[in-house]
Amino acid sequence: MTNSALFFDASPVASFVVDTRHMVTHFNQACALTLGIAAQRVIGRKGIGWVFHGDDRPMMADLIVDDLMEKTVNDLYQSTFRCSLKVPHAYETEHFFPKLGQGGRWLFFTAAPLRNAQGELVGAIETLQDITERKVAEDALMKAQLEVEQIVEQRTSELGTVNQTLRDDVRRRETAERELQSRNNQLQALNSKLSEVKEHLIQSEKLASIGQLAAGIAHEINNPIGYIFSNFGTLEGYLTQLFEMLDAYQQAEATLQATPAGPALKAKREAIELDFLKEDIPVLMRESKEGIVRVRKIVQDLKDFSHVDSNPDWQLVSLNQGIDSTLNVINNEIKYKADLVKQYADLPEVQCMPSQINQVVMNLVVNAAQAMGPERGKITVRTGLAGEQVWLEVADTGSGIPPEVLPRIFDPFYTTKPIGKGTGLGLSLAYGFIQKHHGKIEVTTELGQGSTFRVTLPVKQPAAAAAPSPT
Ligand SMILES: Nc1ncnc2c1ncn2[C@@H]1O[C@H](COP(=O)(O)OP(=O)(O)OP(=O)(O)O)[C@@H](O)[C@H]1O
Ligand SMILES: [Mg+2]
Known part of the structure; x- marks a missing residue:
């Protein structure tokens, strides 16, 4: 075995090589372990597709040596095929092989042409890597992501519903609040009207009870005041006459001086200060009359107040x-x-x-x-x-x-x-x-x-x- 063959066989990257006639020339240990197939069953045999697909379908290495890569690979490996980003003329793809292992395997391939020192194509090398676990994890992740997305979508729609309910609730509350406010205003207006009416009633009640009292008092006072007033007029007349009489006596006083009654009369007149009385009595009478007129006015007011005399005259x-x-x-x-x-x-x-x-x-x-x-x-x-x-x-x-x-x-x-x-x-x-x-x-x-x-x-x-x- 050459050195390069040793390296190839020892490489932990599962790899195989085909020559331009599609003969498998190399199939390393890692490849045998990954695919669960002994190298002797493959090396020296034409075609290796049967290992992966169960039939003679060409692998990427086959396509490279036939220069059919660009034309065919897409049909065979769908859109997973791409040019290598790192090595020119090399390709990559990943594919699921249902016949491999238990329940199938996902494999990641790279393939590249092999050229001799003159640059002539002598074969192609293909590596493979079991990515089933990564794929399963990716699937699980995708599934989880989908689930999360569904949950988020569901939650979002639930939130939307809740939001709508909340908005409806807020609207209902606002309406209720407005209604409450207007009821409150009505109540307040009613309240102030009530207190107005109450004040009015209290005032009316006060007036009514005072009115009754006033009516009684007015009635009681009215008669005595009536006859005091009329007697007062008569009294004034009598007083005038009395004063005339006194004047007559006073004039006769000089002639009566010589008589025994004369000095007594003079002494009496001086004692009672007749001149002052004559001056003061009319003043007293006038003031008393004013007083009586005022009392009469008050009685009249009281009567008016109590509507005793009310004779509606619209x-x-x-x-x-x-x-x-x-x-x-x-x-x-x-x-x-x-x-x-x-x-x-x-x-x-x-x-x-x-x-x-x-x-x-x-x-x-x-x-x-x-x-x-x-x-x-x-x-x-x-x-x-x-x-x-x-x-x-x-x-x-x-x-x-x-x-x-x-x-x-x-x-x-x-x-x-x-x-x-x-x-x-x-x-x-x-x-x-x-x-x-x-x-x-x-x-x-x-x-x-x-x-x-x-x-x-x-x-x-x-x-x-x-x-x-x-x-
Ligand atoms: N225009 C006014 N300015 C200031 N105070 C007033 C006025 N009108 C009424 N009042 C007050 O109201 C009180 C009651 O008035 P009201 O007319 O009933 O009685 P009065 O004027 O005191 O007596 P009356 O009218 O019987 O001679 C008055 O004593 C006064 O204190
Ligand atoms: Mg007044």
Whole structure:
């Protein structure tokens, strides 16, 4: 054996060689071990395809020696065949051989031409390598990868579904939230309306109970005041006569001086200070009369407040005109304290009880005048139309109403004015009257800047309200 034959036989790379007549000239140990076939069964035999394929199909080495490589190899070894990247004119392929070993083997081949020193083709060498394990691993890997891809695909589609569900959920939640918000707003609106109604009810209740009390008191006081007032007139007449009588006595005093009664009369006159009495009694009478007139006025207010005398007298009147006549009556109260500004809008005739509305205007304007400080202020009376309602406003540049006073201003008998100046009935009366007219009275105020009272009235009363009441 030559050296090269020794190397060839000892090489761990399974290899065989064919000459140009396709005779197997070399078949090394590694090849015999890989293919499980003894070298003697192959060497010297023409063709080696039978070892791999079970028939005479040519191997790459055969194709190289026949120079059919480029033409045929693709048919035989499909697309796995390629030119070697490293050695020129050498080829590579891998192929599955079902007849080899148990269940077939995957083999990786290289094949290259063998040339002599003159460069003539003398044969071809082919190496092979069992890559079954790698292929199995690759297949398993591929399978695993496929499985992973399938799982990923499945998960992705599941995620997509979950995502869609989540998005639907979020949309549903958003809708629910919006609905909740709108319900909440409705509830809040309802709540504030409720507290408005509650306040209104409390105010009405207060007015009703105070009204009953006032009605009783007014009724009780009305009679005595009536006869005190009429007696007072009579008393004034009697007093005038008495004074005339006293004057007559006084004139007769000089002539009576000589008589025994004379000095006694003079002493008595001086003792009682008749001259002073004559001066003081009319003053006292006048003051008492003023007092009685005031008491009568309070009783009248109380009666109005409790509607004792209520005799609904609905009329269609001009609100602006009514305001004007009221302002004329109370001009005296205003003129020293404030300038009066009128801003009237064109209004339709309003169905109302004019005496009550006039009284409301009077109370508001008098309050405005009384709210002025030492400096002269301004009172603006405005009117306007808003749909089916008219409104009137009395705005002043007075003291404003402190927050702790504000909730009580419509309470009967609540006043912050000195005793004798206010009874605290003005606004509660106004409130009652406006309520009777199915209107409302509101106030805005700023301490130190002034207040604005706004009264809103329907142009027409609801049918039942304005019907004449049975007497
Ligand atoms: N325009 C206003 N500016 C400041 N405070 C006011 C104004 N109007 C009313 N008030 C406050 O409201 C309280 C109640 O007013 P209301 O008219 O009911 O009674 P009054 O004016 O005190 O007495 P009356 O009107 O019976 O003479 C007043 O005492 C005052 O404190
Ligand atoms: Mg008042």
